[in-house]
Amino acid sequence: MSTFTATQAPIGQQVGSLLATSTPHTSPPSHKHRLKHTRATAHVPNRAAHFDTSLSITARKYLQTYGLTPPRAESYEVQKTRCLAQLALKTTPIEKFLYLSTLRYNNVHLFYRLLTDHFTELTPLVYTPTVGEACQRWSEIYQQPEGMYLSFEDRGHLSGIIQNWPQGNVEITVVTDGSRILGLGDLGVGGMGIPIGKLALYTGCAGIRPEVTLPLTVDLGTSNKALQADPLYMGSHRDKVTPEEEREFLDELMAALKERWPDIVIQFEDWKNPFPSLERYRQDYAMFNDDIQGTGAVIMGGIIGAVKQSGVATRDHRAVFLGAGSAGVGVAKQIVDYFIHEGMTEEEAKSRFWLVDSKGLVTQDRGDKLAEHKTYFSRTDNNGQQFQTLDEVIEYVKPTILMGLSTIGGAFTPDILQKMATWNERPIIFALSNPSSKSECTFEEAITHTDGRALFASGSPFQPYAYKDKIYHPGQGNNMYVFPGIGLGTILSKAVQVTPNMIYASGEALPTMITEEEKQISLFYPCIARIRDVSARVALHVIRAAQKDNVDRLHHLREMNDESLEAWIKDKMYDPHQETKEIENEIRELVDDLAASPKL
Numbered sequence: 001m002s003t004f005t006a007t008q009a010p011i012g013q014q015v016g017s018l019l020a021t022s023t024p025h026t027s028p029p030s031h032k033h034r035l036k037h038t039r040a041t042a043h044v045p046n047r048a049a050h051f052d053t054s055l056s057i058t059a060r061k062y063l064q065t066y067g068l069t070p071p072r073a074e075s076y077e078v079q080k081t082r083c084l085a086q087l088a089l090k091t092t093p094i095e096k097f098l099y100l101s102t103l104r105y106n107n108v109h110l111f112y113r114l115l116t117d118h119f120t121e122l123t124p125l126v127y128t129p130t131v132g133e134a135c136q137r138w139s140e141i142y143q144q145p146e147g148m149y150l151s152f153e154d155r156g157h158l159s160g161i162i163q164n165w166p167q168g169n170v171e172i173t174v175v176t177d178g179s180r181i182l183g184l185g186d187l188g189v190g191g192m193g194i195p196i197g198k199l200a201l202y203t204g205c206a207g208i209r210p211e212v213t214l215p216l217t218v219d220l221g222t223s224n225k226a227l228q229a230d231p232l233y234m235g236s237h238r239d240k241v242t243p244e245e246e247r248e249f250l251d252e253l254m255a256a257l258k259e260r261w262p263d264i265v266i267q268f269e270d271w272k273n274p275f276p277s278l279e280r281y282r283q284d285y286a287m288f289n290d291d292i293q294g295t296g297a298v299i300m301g302g303i304i305g306a307v308k309q310s311g312v313a314t315r316d317h318r319a320v321f322l323g324a325g326s327a328g329v330g331v332a333k334q335i336v337d338y339f340i341h342e343g344m345t346e347e348e349a350k351s352r353f354w355l356v357d358s359k360g361l362v363t364q365d366r367g368d369k370l371a372e373h374k375t376y377f378s379r380t381d382n383n384g385q386q387f388q389t390l391d392e393v394i395e396y397v398k399p400t401i402l403m404g405l406s407t408i409g410g411a412f413t414p415d416i417l418q419k420m421a422t423w424n425e426r427p428i429i430f431a432l433s434n435p436s437s438k439s440e441c442t443f444e445e446a447i448t449h450t451d452g453r454a455l456f457a458s459g460s461p462f463q464p465y466a467y468k469d470k471i472y473h474p475g476q477g478n479n480m481y482v483f484p485g486i487g488l489g490t491i492l493s494k495a496v497q498v499t500p501n502m503i504y505a506s507g508e509a510l511p512t513m514i515t516e517e518e519k520q521i522s523l524f525y526p527c528i529a530r531i532r533d534v535s536a537r538v539a540l541h542v543i544r545a546a547q548k549d550n551v552d553r554l555h556h557l558r559e560m561n562d563e564s565l566e567a568w569i570k571d572k573m574y575d576p577h578q579e580t581k582e583i584e585n586e587i588r589e590l591v592d593d594l595a596a597s598p599k600l
């Protein structure tokens with residue numbers, strides 16, 4: 001039975017259209033809009049699918065694009081060869097970023113076929129580190145709209161403006177105000193590169209259809225004076241609004257999003273101070289903050305494996321964090337949860353953490369007013385002594401774990417790395433700041449200065465490194481391992497909230513995906529090439545946690561065992577390789593139906 005619904009055009013006209021070899025009709029037939037697999041998207045025009053050069057001649061005639069593309073119907077292999085050759089001609093990362101953005105805009109399925117087949121090589125070009133440069137230069141390199149921009153001046157009208165988004169159904173949005181883009185500071189509306197990049201990974205990693213994603217940037221002014229002075233800057237040149245104004249704006253925005261798309265999942269990303277909005281909206285919306293919670297989960301997932309490989313008992317670990325911001329505190333809290341899970345009391349677990357910010361070790365008697373999110377970890381056992389530098393802190397603590405979420409590239413000096421290697425057989429060194437220029441140390445430095453013994457992960461990717469006749473492989477501790485699965489699990493279970501247990505479950509899923517081969521080479525994150533399987537597993541764990549917390553609404557999923565549920569999840573995932581095949585199948589069925597119709 002055809003999946004193609006009845007058309008209003010007379011049968012004769014349809015057959016005529018199918019058989020036409022001359023120029024296309026000037027007015028499109030109504031059936032053209034009924035194909036399930038050629039839906040338009042705002043940032044992905046309808047022509048994306050219709051102009052795919054792999055479409056058969058029959059399909060082109062049916063779609064009336066015959067003659068509008070070169071004659072040969074080519075295989076994906078040929079398309080891929082051409083794209084990769086064109087990409088290779090681009091010499092700088094930003095040129096490659098632009099090439100891939102244009103490809104996504106013009107032929108979305110081809111872009112995702114390429115991305116999913118070449119994840120390891122292409123992710124750094126659509127995501128960190130290259131997206132960092134793209135955000136810094138957004139107003140210079142801007143080419144096409146790929147998301148929504150809402151301004152403070154639009155307050156009072158957000159609901160109406162959101163109606164302008166041409167896509168009827170949106171299942172997930174990533175929203176930023178651009179105020180803390182990676183470790184690069186306030187980039188204003190240039191931050192739009194982040195929602196676009198994150199959502200590209202939602203599609204590539206977790207198979208969420210591209211047309212149900214909404215990249216969203218809110219322009220609440222900027223504290224970046226250079227941007228304010230830049231005539232090319234595409235955002236408002238006003239100063240940042242006050243926290244009260246931001247709250248009022250967000251109250252309206254959240255309500256407007258839910259009004260238009262009641263089931264929408266909302267991910268907050270790269271806000272300078274994201275704690276208030278997380279607290280304010282987490283109960284009433286299916287929302288989470290990726291920098292606090294996604295990062296917390298992914299690093300907890302990595303630490304589970306690294307702690308095992310370190311040979312040191314969980315309760316004997318001591319962690320020094322350089323950076324006590326959203327990510328630092330989010331990660332430390334999530335690992336506290338894991339330590340509690342492993343049998344420690346909360347006080348015992350918390351006592352294993354020493355957080356360092358720009359003023360030094362975070363202590364209760366330091367003399368400054370601590371931001372609220374830092375007080376939980378502030379030390380009280382320092383006997384009045386204060387420690388200003390990382391060097392002083394590590395001499396005092398002699399940590400087993402050194403975590404970098406500080407935005408300070410190179411902060412883990414050779415001396416610090418060597419000390420870590422003196423105190424520990426397998427020092428755990430996570431240099432997590434993004435992009436690569438902000439990484440607290442490189443993989444090469446971590447390996448060289450610990451004589452190959454570091455258990456290492458970084459936020460942005462590094463290449464494998466050869467040292468003393470051995471090849472070492474870096475781990476990438478980036479929230480990209482979990483946020484796609486958190487979103488997918490929340491969407492598929494129709495969860496009304498993203499609960500702390502769902503976040504915890506996403507991190508806990510990661511170690512279940514590590515292979516023996518990966519363990520052998522000291523990896524505690526799965527190979528990135530398997531990210532679709534990893535995201536499906538994360539989604540499975542997220543759904544189970546949603547069920548336990550009773551926030552899911554698709555109750556029949558509760559009846560499935562894990563194996564069936566994981567298979568069901570995979571079946572729901574968008575597969576870019578299937579898209580043109582689906583169009584071909586629908587057209588073939590239509591042709592067959594028409595041929596079988598009684599002649600009038």
Ligand SMILES: NC(=O)C1=CN([C@@H]2O[C@H](COP(=O)(O)OP(=O)(O)OC[C@H]3O[C@@H](n4cnc5c(N)ncnc54)[C@H](O)[C@@H]3O)[C@@H](O)[C@H]2O)C=CC1
Pocket residue numbers: 180181182183184272290291295298322323324325326327328356357358359404405406407408432433434435438458459460477478479480
């Ligand atoms: N690998 C991953 O998946 C993720 C990485 N990150 C990265 O983590 C970094 C921090 O992000 P957030 O915590 O959200 O930023 P944030 O602005 O909230 O926090 C930055 C922290 O670093 C501290 N800091 C700044 N300069 C310092 C110095 N000279 N010495 C010691 N501490 C200093 C600040 O006091 C603050 O505590 C960014 O580079 C971001 O890209 C963030 C989220 C996920």
Ligand SMILES: CC(=O)C(=O)O
Pocket residue numbers: 128181182183270290291433434459478479
């Ligand atoms: C990876 C990420 O979310 C960040 O660096 O902010």
Ligand SMILES: [Mg+2]
Pocket residue numbers: 182269270290291
């Ligand atoms: Mg982020």
